Amino acid sequence: MLAVQDLTKQFGGFVAVNRVSFAVEEGEILGLIGPNGSGKSTVFNVVAGTLPLTAGSVRFEGKEIGGLPPDQVCHRGIARTFQIPRPFKRLSLLENVAVSAFYGQNRDISRSRAWEQAEEALALVKLPTEATATVDALGAAGLKKLELARALATQPKLVLADESLGGLDEAEMEQAADMLQDIRRQKGITIIWVEHIMGVLMRVVDRVIVLDHGEKIAEGLPRAVAEDPRVIEVYLGRQGTAAAAAADAARPS
Numbered sequence: 001m002l003a004v005q006d007l008t009k010q011f012g013g014f015v016a017v018n019r020v021s022f023a024v025e026e027g028e029i030l031g032l033i034g035p036n037g038s039g040k041s042t043v044f045n046v047v048a049g050t051l052p053l054t055a056g057s058v059r060f061e062g063k064e065i066g067g068l069p070p071d072q073v074c075h076r077g078i079a080r081t082f083q084i085p086r087p088f089k090r091l092s093l094l095e096n097v098a099v100s101a102f103y104g105q106n107r108d109i110s111r112s113r114a115w116e117q118a119e120e121a122l123a124l125v126k127l128p129t130e131a132t133a134t135v136d137a138l139g140a141a142g143l144k145k146l147e148l149a150r151a152l153a154t155q156p157k158l159v160l161a162d163e164s165l166g167g168l169d170e171a172e173m174e175q176a177a178d179m180l181q182d183i184r185r186q187k188g189i190t191i192i193w194v195e196h197i198m199g200v201l202m203r204v205v206d207r208v209i210v211l212d213h214g215e216k217i218a219e220g221l222p223r224a225v226a227e228d229p230r231v232i233e234v235y236l237g238r239q240g241t242a243a244a245a246a247a248d249a250a251r252p253s
């Protein structure tokens, strides 16, 4: 579905992403992990067209999309969430999501259909669909759900979910993981899920890619990646035994 080849992104002389290649199969949940500053969000920003790429290629359903502006990438069927949610604070939850439905894949959408899509997206992430529900009632987990609902309302084939923001407790992270699995099951949407901590993600994803300093250092099944010496080295000292715990989480139960 998506083929990223030798993707490079420089900010001035600084190479934030260095010749990263990976592919995503339709229906997959791919985990993209790595320490703070390793280039995860930058990969998303380049694929989604938020930032121009320096070099490399991004192919979606066989067509080159590298360098397309974000609206055109979205119209092809790729939606993304932002690591730092910035909802329209004066609009209701439903209105926030309806805006995405209007600007999403279907450009000739009617007002009533946009509202239906918004309600459906809010229900998928288990947020209230009443017209009175407001943004200021949401905590960190709620804002993440709203981001996801806004992405889903564009009717995407592929969602790039940037979840790597602190502020969620263990139970909320488990919930987020279950939600992504539900979305794939119910809607058949392919997902790339970004995190900087490995724990819960490893239980849910089919495959994992690990970035460090803008380079891909590992790729494979969750358990094998969690036991990879380079991955353990990168994560050790930051999260102690996180890699071992993640390997346990990835073990089939």
Ligand SMILES: Nc1ncnc2c1ncn2[C@@H]1O[C@H](COP(=O)(O)OP(=O)(O)OP(=O)(O)O)[C@@H](O)[C@H]1O
Residues within 6 Å of the ligand: 011, 016, 034, 035, 036, 037, 038, 039, 040, 041, 042, 043, 083, 164, 195, 196
């Ligand atoms: N717009 C920008 N201008 C300059 N440098 C940037 C820009 N965006 C990101 N960077 C730098 O590129 C590197 C990769 O950043 P990126 O945000 O992709 O990391 P990340 O893996 O998403 O980290 P985190 O887990 O903290 O979200 C960092 O060194 C960051 O400071």
Ligand SMILES: [Mg+2]
Residues within 6 Å of the ligand: 040, 041, 042, 083, 162, 164
């Ligand atoms: Mg990030």
